Amino acid sequence: MPDLLEYLDAAAARFEEELCELLRIPSVSADSTRRDDMHRAARWLHGQLQSLGLAAEVVETAGPPLVYAESAPVPGAPTVLVYGHYDVQPADPLEAWLTPPFEPTRRDGNVFARGATDDKGQLLTHVKSVEAWLAARGPLPLQIKFLIEGEEEIGSENLERYLVDHQERLDCDVVVISDTSQFGDGYPAITFGLRGIAYFELRLTGPNQDLHSGVFGGAVVNPVNALTQILSQLIDTSGRIQVPGFYDDVVPLSERERAEFAGLPFDEAALRAQLDVEHLAGEVGYSTLERRWARPTFDIHGIWGGYQGEGGKTVLPCRAGAKFSFRLVPNQDPHRVAAALRPFLTSLCPPGARMELVEMHGAPGVLVALDSPFMTAAATAVERGFGRHPVFIREGGSIPIVTRFKQVLGVDTLLLGWGLEDDHAHGPNEKFSLADFHRGIRASAWLWEELSKIRT
C-alpha cells in the first residue's frame, strides 16, 4: 500500500497535533464536575468521524455521551466494530506530574498527558488509518463501525445499556480494541486473555462524631482500627485471598501456559528498576507474569479516615472507608465474589461498628480463541505495522466490555495493544510513544486490508 503509507508520512505531524487537541480535553469520567468536557471530547471525535464521510452520531445517555459512526456495508467482506473510550482516569496526584496532565508535552519521542495511551492515543490510530485509506485508496474494503464511550474508567454502565438495546446496529464479525500494551519495547503483542474485576467501596461508622482519643480511646470502636483489621484479613501473607470459596472457580494454570509464559523475554530486574523496588511481591508459588496475568489479586485503591493534615491530632475518628478490588481470572464470576464477600466482611466487622459495602463495578475475565482467521489477519497486520511478528500474551487489566461483546454480540475481540507497560496508564506522567502511535496507524490500515480478505 505505497500510496497509503506515503499519505501517512505526509500527515504524521498533523496527526500528532490532532492527538494533542484531544488530550487537552480533561474528560475525567469519575469527576462529575467534568460533564462539559465529556461532551467536548465526544463532539471532537464526532467531528473527526463525520469529516471522513462516515455516518456519525453523538448518542446522549444518562451519563457521558457515546460516539457512534459507520461506513457503508461491503458485501462479502466482514464488518468490524472498533471500540475505544475517550474518558480518562483522574489525574491526581497532580504534584507528581512533570508537565500538566492536560497540557500534552512531547519529550523523548513520547507525548505526555492523561489519556495519551489510555485510550485516546490508541483509539485515534484507527480513526487515522481510516482517514488515510479513504484519502489514498478510496472506499473502505470492509464495513467499519466505531463505538466510542466515555465511561470505560467508571464501569461502562450506559454503554452496557446501549449494547443490549442496539444489537442490530452493532452487529459485526469481530471487535477491535487498542487499549492494551505491547509485551515490551520491540515486542508487539496480541492479548488473548484479560483478568476480570470486582470493585467495592467499604464504609465503616463507629460513634456518631469524632471523639477525643484520650477521653474515649480504648472504650469505643475506632473505625480506622477496625478498617485495618478487616482489610488485613482479606488476604494472607502468602498472597492468598481469604474470602470463603474465592478460588472455587479458578482454573489452575496448565503446564503449557506456564511454560509459554516462562519462555517470554521477561526481565524481572528491569521491572524492579523501573518501579524502584528492591523486591517484587505477590502470591507464593507463581512467577511474576503468572501473578500479573493469570492469578487473582486483592488491591486497595484508596483508604481514608480521620485527620490527614499537618501535625498530630488526637482524634478518634467516627468513620473510615476504602476502595478496593479483586482482579479475577477467567471463569470467576464477580457476582459470586460479591455474594461471598458481603457475609465475610460482616463476620469481620466488630460489634460497635456499622458497615456499608457498595458494589461499584464488576466484570469476569476473558480468553479469546487463538486459531480464528481474524486472529491470523491481526497477527499479519501487526507484523506489517511494527516490523515484527507479535507475541501472544495475557494482561492483568480488565476490559469488561470484551466479555459483553461476546455475550451480547456473540463475537470475539482482537486486543491489539500499541502501548507500553511503562506508559503509566492510571498514574502520573502517562505517556504514549509517538513512534508507536504511527506504527499503530500503519498496523490498523493493514488490519483493514487483511480482514477484508476474509470471506463472510
Add this chain to the structure above:
Amino acid sequence: MPDLLEYLDAAAARFEEELCELLRIPSVSADSTRRDDMHRAARWLHGQLQSLGLAAEVVETAGPPLVYAESAPVPGAPTVLVYGHYDVQPADPLEAWLTPPFEPTRRDGNVFARGATDDKGQLLTHVKSVEAWLAARGPLPLQIKFLIEGEEEIGSENLERYLVDHQERLDCDVVVISDTSQFGDGYPAITFGLRGIAYFELRLTGPNQDLHSGVFGGAVVNPVNALTQILSQLIDTSGRIQVPGFYDDVVPLSERERAEFAGLPFDEAALRAQLDVEHLAGEVGYSTLERRWARPTFDIHGIWGGYQGEGGKTVLPCRAGAKFSFRLVPNQDPHRVAAALRPFLTSLCPPGARMELVEMHGAPGVLVALDSPFMTAAATAVERGFGRHPVFIREGGSIPIVTRFKQVLGVDTLLLGWGLEDDHAHGPNEKFSLADFHRGIRASAWLWEELSKIRT
C-alpha cells in the same frame, strides 16, 4: 465572699462576651497558616492580664508565643501557677459543625465553638476570678502566676524549653490547670491521674509511582495493603497491644482502685446512647472506666493512601500513611515504647516496601497525691463553686506538662476540670456549658481563698 459573688453576677454577661471574643480567633496550632491568629490570641490574653494590673508579657518563642503574668508575692502564703493553653485542635471536618467553629454560638445554655471547653473557656475562669477578686476584695491573698501556651495540642515543645530555662520565675507551690472534665453533669471532679501518650506517623512507600492495578496488581507491594497489614498487627482482637514488652512497665490496677471506679455512678447505657453505638469495645477483662482511665490503648487518628475521590479508580498507589498513638498509663515511658515499636514495625514491613516512622510527641502518664493540703483546699473550693463535693477520678487524656511541672518545678498539679465529657473536645460542635463557666469562676475565686490559708 458576698462582695465578690455580687461582682461576678453583675459581670456575667460581659464575661461571656469576652469568652466569645477569644473563641473567634482560630488559633489552630497544627495549622502553620494560622501563625497570625496564634499571636492575636496571645495578645488578647496579654491584654486581659495586663488590664488587671499583673506584670504581663508576651514571650516570643520559635513557635506560637507564650503569655506570662504574675501578681505580687504574698509572704507566708503559697504561690500558685495557673497553666492553660490558647491553641485549639483543627476544626475539620467542617461540614459536621452545626454552626461555624470560629463563630461562637449560644444554644441551650452552652457556647458552641472550637476551643470552648478545650481550653479557652476553662482557662478564662481563672483570669475572671482574679479580676473579680481584685475589683471586689482588693489585693490577691496569694501570688498567682499565669503561664499560657499556644502549643498544647501539638506537643508543647517551646513551653518545655521555657520551663527548663525559667525555673526561678516559675517557682511555685502548686500548679492549677482546668483542662479536664467533671465526672458528669452534677458531679464536679478533681482528676488525680492522667494517661500518657506516644504519638507516631508511619509512612510507607512501594513503587516509585502510582500504577495500574490491573497491569501490576499482584506482583508488587501495594503500600495501602501493607499499611493495613502492619497496623492490624499492633493490637489483637482482645484489645492487647502487640508491641513486644509493651506491658512490662504497666502497674496492674489494684483491687481498691477497681472497687472505687466501680462505685462511681457511671451509666454505660447513657454513653452508648450519647455516642450512638450498639456496643462499647476495648480490652477484654476491664470495665469501661478502667479502659478509658487506666489501661493503655492504640488508636489510629488518621489514615490515607491512593484515591479518595468520587467513583472508582483502579490505581495501585505508591504510598500510604497513618497517624496513630498509644495512650500510656503511669509508669510507662513513651521513649521505651518508641524504641520497642520501631524494630517491631520494621519486622512487619514486607519486602518491597519502605517504611518511615516519625515520633511526633510523647509524655508519660501521671498520678497526683490525694492527701496534700492543696488537694483538700481544692476540694473545698470546688464544693463551694459547684455546690457539691467533688469526686476523685482519673482521665484518659494526656496533659504532658503535668509530668514536666513535677519533674522540673517539683510540684503537684491540681486538675480542676469544669468541662463535661460530651463537650466534644477535639470533635465537631465543641461546646462549654455557660453555667459551668460561671461555676468555674466561682470555684476559682474560692480556690484563691482556700489556698491562701495554707502557711508556707
